[in-house]
Amino acid sequence: MNADSAIVRVRNVHKIYRRGSHRIDVLRGVTLDIPRGDFVALMGPSGSGKTTLLNLLGGLDQPSEGTIDVVDRRIGHMSSGALARWRSRHVGFVFQLCNLLPMLTAERNVELPLLLTSLTRAERRKRVRTALSLVGLSDRAKHYPRQLSGGQEQRVGIARAIVTDPALLLCDEPTGDLDRQSGSEILDLLRALHRDHGKTIVMVTHDPHATTWARRVLHLDKGQLDGEAAA
Numbered sequence: 001m002n003a004d005s006a007i008v009r010v011r012n013v014h015k016i017y018r019r020g021s022h023r024i025d026v027l028r029g030v031t032l033d034i035p036r037g038d039f040v041a042l043m044g045p046s047g048s049g050k051t052t053l054l055n056l057l058g059g060l061d062q063p064s065e066g067t068i069d070v071v072d073r074r075i076g077h078m079s080s081g082a083l084a085r086w087r088s089r090h091v092g093f094v095f096q097l098c099n100l101l102p103m104l105t106a107e108r109n110v111e112l113p114l115l116l117t118s119l120t121r122a123e124r125r126k127r128v129r130t131a132l133s134l135v136g137l138s139d140r141a142k143h144y145p146r147q148l149s150g151g152q153e154q155r156v157g158i159a160r161a162i163v164t165d166p167a168l169l170l171c172d173e174p175t176g177d178l179d180r181q182s183g184s185e186i187l188d189l190l191r192a193l194h195r196d197h198g199k200t201i202v203m204v205t206h207d208p209h210a211t212t213w214a215r216r217v218l219h220l221d222k223g224q225l226d227g228e229a230a231a
Contacts, residue, residue, distance in 0.1 A: 005035045005036060006033040006034055006035050006036070007034060007035065007036040007038075007070065007071060007167060007168060007200050008032065008033065008034035008057060008068075008069070008070050008168070008200075008202075009032075009033055009067075009068070009069040009070075010030055010031055010032040010033075010053075010056075010057075010066070010067075010068050011031055011066055011067045011068075012029050012030070012031055012065065012066040012067075013027055013029070013030045013031070013053075013056065013063045013065065013066035013067070013068060014027055014028060014029060014030075014063065014064045014065040014066055015027040015049070015052050015053075015056065015061070015063055015064050015223075016064040016065075025223055026049045026052045026223055027049045027052060027053060027056075027063075027223045027224075028222070028223040028224050029066070029224065030049075030053065030066070030220075030223070030224065030225055031225075032218070032225060034200065034202065035200075036167075036198075036200055037194070037198055037199075037200055038200055038201070038215055038216070039190075039191070039194040039200075039201045039203070039213070039214045039215040039216075040201065040202045040203065040214060040215070040216055040217075040218055041203050041205055041210065041211040041213075041214035041216070041217045041218070042054070042202060042203065042204045042205070042217075042218050042220060043204075043205060043206070043208075043211060043217060043218070043219050043220070044219055044220035044221050045221065046206075048220045048221050048222060048223065049220055049222075049223045050204045050220050051172055051204060053220065054170050054172055054202065054204050056068055056076075057070060057091075057168070057170060057202060058087065058091045058093060058168075058170045059075045059078070059083045059086065059087050059091065062076055062077065063076050070090065070091070070168060071086075071090045071167050071168065073086060073090075084116075085116075088113060088116045088117070088164060089164060089166070090166050090167050090168060091166050091167075091168050091169075091170060092160075092161030092162050092164065092166040092168070092169045092170070093161055093169075093170050093171075093172075094154075094157055094158055094161045094169060094170070094171040094172070094174045095157065095171075095172050095173075095174070096172060096173035096174065096176040096177050097177060098153050098154050098156065098157030098160075099157070100145040100153055100156055100157065101145075102144065102145050102146060103144075104144070105141065105142050105143060105144055106132065106137060106140050106141050106142070106143050106144075106145075106148070106156045106159075107125075107128050107129075107132065107141040107142065109145070109156055109160055110128045110131055110132060110156060110159045110160045110163050111124055111125075111128050111163070112160065113160060113163055113164050114127060114128070114163060114164065117164070127163050127164075127165075128141075128159075128163060129141075130163075131159040131160070131162055131163040132156075132159050134159065134162065134193070134197070135155040135156070135158050135159045135162075135189060136155065136189075137152060137155050137156060137159065140152060140156075149182070150177065150178055150179075150182055151178055151181075151182030151183075151185055151186060154174065154175075154177075154178060154182070154186050155186070155189065158174075158186070158189060158190070158193075162193065162199070166199075167199075167200060168199075168200050168201075168202070169190070169193065169199050169200065169201045169202070170201075170202050171190065171201060171202070171203040171204065172204045173204055173205060173206065174186055174187075174190070174203065174205075175187060175205070175207065175210055176205075176206070176207075180209075183207075183210070187210055187213040188213070190203070190213065191213045194215075201214075
């Protein structure tokens with residue numbers, strides 16, 4: 001793998017938590033390159049550090065040791081304000097629970113990340129229409145979350161994640177709360193975003209079935225990537 005093409009570069013990253021005198025090593029020297037345009041499934045047992053690593057890649061947390069470069073920026077020790085601005089431009093998050101605001105329509109939920117930008121109202125609306133079209137929900141723009149199925153709610157969550165046109169999509173168990181059919185539809189959508197729109201995707205999953213949509217699978221156990229993944 002050519003490190004120069006990587007959109008994500010992780011070097012010897014440790015994440016340590018302390019509870020009183022007790023030290024918890026969640027990540028232990030993780031090194032990883034993810035090329036632009038990759039679709040990675042990240043697997044491992046509960047407590048292996050998958051979500052912690054995902055949060056570090058998205059700048060939601062900071063490493064205890066080591067460096068993380070994403071989209072040519074070293075994000076490990078940026079100020080909170082600079083990190084928030086960087087994240088709003090470059091990273092989209094898709095969670096197991098999409099956390100839509102129930103009092104807002106689908107289009108208004110999707111618009112929320114754009115309120116942090118300098119786009120005009122007309123420009124925001126155009127972006128929202130495009131995002132909802134990409135996830136196949138143009139006809140549900142005026143619907144509230146209670147009027148949508150679980151799979152449709154997750155599609156709105158994905159539209160919200162891509163509305164800023166981020167370079168990197170980070171997905172934490174995006175199908176974990178869905179039935180098999182709805183989950184497969186969401187995975188088809190993620191694969192289309194990767195294949196047709198060039199999105200780089202890192203997806204945490206417990207489901208071996210879900211990994212078949214990814215280009216490659218990495219395994220994390222006890223805070224360490226396996227030898228092949230780390231090479």
